[in-house]
Amino acid sequence: MSTSSSTPISRVVFESPSLSVDILSQSSSPSSFGNSNQSPIDSDSLSTTSSQNDIFSPNLSVMNPVFTTGILREIFKNFEPVFSTRYPNFPLASHDLHDCRCLFSAALTCKTFLDPALDSLWFYLDSMLPLFRLFPSPKLMNGKYVVHGNIQVEDVERVSRYARRVKILLFHASEIRPTQHLYLQLSQLIPAPLFPSLCRLESPTVQKVPDVIDGILIALSPALRVLTFNSFTVAEDALIGAFISSLAVKTTSNLTHLVLYGHVSTDTLLHIFEFENLQSLELALLQDVAANVFTLLDKLENLSNLIIDVQRCSVIPSRVSLPITPRRSRYSFPPSPTLKRLKKLHVSGKPVDIVLVLSGTRPSHLQSFSLECYHDTSYAICSTTIIRCLEGYVFRSHPSLYTLNFTHHPPLTSKCHFSLTDLPNITSLCSLENFSLETSLFSANIEKLEEFVSAWPNLKVLILPLFWSDVPTLTFLATLRTFCPCLQEVHLPLIPEVPTLLPANIPAYHPLKKLFVTPIETGQEATFENQLRVSQFITQLFPDAAVDLRRTSNSTSTGFWEKVQATVKLCQEVRKRTIAFSVNHHKGIAR
Structure with a gap:
């Protein structure tokens, strides 16, 4: 050929x-x-x-x-x-x-x-046109594909032969797309769904594809597991809600992952609870919603991953009376639902809204809890909110909680510092492996921090704020070396205080691989002797740790730390070559 x-x-x-x-x-x-x-x-x-x-x-x-x-x-x-x-x-x-x-x-x-x-x-398609162009006489009319003439059985079989292979479909606002009538023709000619194996459907934007959304529903099958809608407005929310409601009936609630990044309304949220097998739910850019709606999360017994962003909406604290329809008549609002299978929870928004969202959820086996606070209220309210949220989830899930992330975004005009004393007592998290605390204004209490890390023997990742009111010195690294034998990654600011004595009687090898330092200059003289002592101090504590500098717009000169970074690499290379030479030497003697 x-x-x-x-x-x-x-x-x-x-x-x-x-x-x-x-x-x-x-x-x-x-x-x-x-x-x-x-x-x-x-x-x-x-x-x-x-x-x-x-x-x-x-x-x-x-x-x-x-x-x-x-x-x-x-x-x-x-x-x-x-x-x-x-x-x-x-x-x-x-x-x-x-x-x-x-x-x-x-x-x-x-x-x-x-x-x-x-x-x-044919595993993945980002357009429906490759399939529709298989018809014998496709033509363009007003920017849309139509098929002139009769579609024969052979033509349908040809299209079905490829459509059954598609597993992932992405449809977007392209200039050329099939007409909705073409979907209807296929539904009449093909007894089974056009995409019997499709397991993931995603739309980056809904603004210009409403006809595609209506048409694609006919082609879906119960094999669909993942559905994502991004960037839709208040006007398009009704279309999304109707699609989800129809999908729940068509696919017999087999959907396991649902992502909605748009102006989700209360009515659309109610349709989501039809998917009883849902395992992952991500909601962002919500409209104003009643707080009691979130208590219906208890219906999703298999839910293991939940992400809710209420940053740009207001959660109505009162129990709003919701319209009752035959499909919603079985809904009830349990006072304290429990999500026993929920493993990962991430909530972001204003403190008051966060409390209302979490007030009805009682997960007991959380493994990862992330809280991201944006607030335009007083610092005292934010602090109280943080303690309320963390205390309930920490004490309820402390045997299973492995990851705890907290991000605090204070107002631009705020001069209040977030302190470790604002956190509840989290020393009971004996299984904690990842701890992250990020805020722009941080008042450090070294003794309190040492109390925390000494209670986390399994800690692997420690991320602390970039700027502290009381920046730790190199001595704090020795504390981490002693109490966290499993530590692999650390982010923190450090003052390059030249140690008078190098660490002695170092216990077994420490596995730390990454040390991210926010450079803080104190006018320390950048002599080679000082650089060498700081580098030796770090390499003796953590022999294989790579020192990286976290540069920010507010960082001061990094001249000293840049030289320390280079010296640490040199010390590690010398150590590796010395060990290799010693091993080869002993092998030669043994021979």
Whole structure:
């Protein structure tokens, strides 16, 4: 088979007594058709010639036992996009051009490679046009694709052959898109859903694709697991709510991950609770919502990941009377629901709203709790809110809590410092592995901090604010070395106080790998002797720790710390070479 190099292959049709299959391809991935205005270029149907028999050998009419299904899956999964449907937040990525060409060539090699190669090639689509352009007479009218003439059964089978392979679909506001009537035609011609294997659906924006949203619902199946809608306004919220409500009935509540980044209303929130198998829920940019709505989270018994952003809305504290419909008649508002399977919780917003959102949730087995406070009220209110939120969740989940993150965003005009004394007693978190505290105004109490870290023997990551009123010295590193034997990463500011004595009687090796320092200059003379003593102090405590500088707009001169950073690398290199020489020397003696 020969094809002119100047003409990109759009669709090649192979017809033989034993095989009739269409292979859609182009100079790039199938998704590239979404931005193309050209009609498909059909090559002439190829008869059963000697060249075709070379490609599809009669000896391979039955799958070669050497290439089992498992082996083929391992081979062709290397050509699939780099994301996984199990991680819905992972960014989408199209096929690489080289991968598409390899898959197309593999599909033409033999019957054994045909299906797995096409499965990988059609794994992901960022446009519906590659499918609709398979129809015999697609045309553009007013910027939308329509099909003129009658659609035959053969045409529908051709489209279905590829649509059943699609696992991830991204639809966006492209200039060219199918009409809603085309979806209706397919629903009448195809008894089963167009996308029986589709497990992830995402829309970056809803503003220009309302007709696509209405049409795509017909093509979905119960296989859908992940749904994401980004950037929708108040006017489009009703469309999203109707879509979610219909989807809950159509897919029999099999959805496990739902992401809504837009102006979500109370009515739309009520539809979400229809998905009883939901495991991950992310809500951002909510409209004003009644606080008692969040008590319905208890209906989601399988929920393990919850992210709520109420930064730009107001949570109504009173119990608002919600409209009752036949679908909502079974809803009740339990006084204290428990999310027993909730493992990860992240809430951001104003302190008062955060308290109202969390007031009805009582998770007992949290593993990760993140709180992000934005406030335009007094510091005292913020401090009280923080203590209330943290105390309840810490004391309820202290046996299982592994990660605790707190971020405080004070008003620009505020001069109050956040202090460790504003935190509740979190020393009971004996299983804590990750602790992060970030704020722009921080009043440090070294003794209080030492009390905290001494109670966390399993701590692996410690992130502290950039600027303190009382910046710790190198001595604090020795405290971390003593009480946190599992520590692997530290972020904190340090004063390069030159130690008078280097640490002695150091216990076993410490695994710290990353030491992020906010440089604080105190006028220390940057002599080589001072640099060497500071570097030796760090390397003796943490032999393999890489020192990195956290530069900020308010950072002072970093000349001394930059030289310390270079000296630490030099000391570590000398140590490695010394150990290697000693090992080789003893091996030589043993011989």
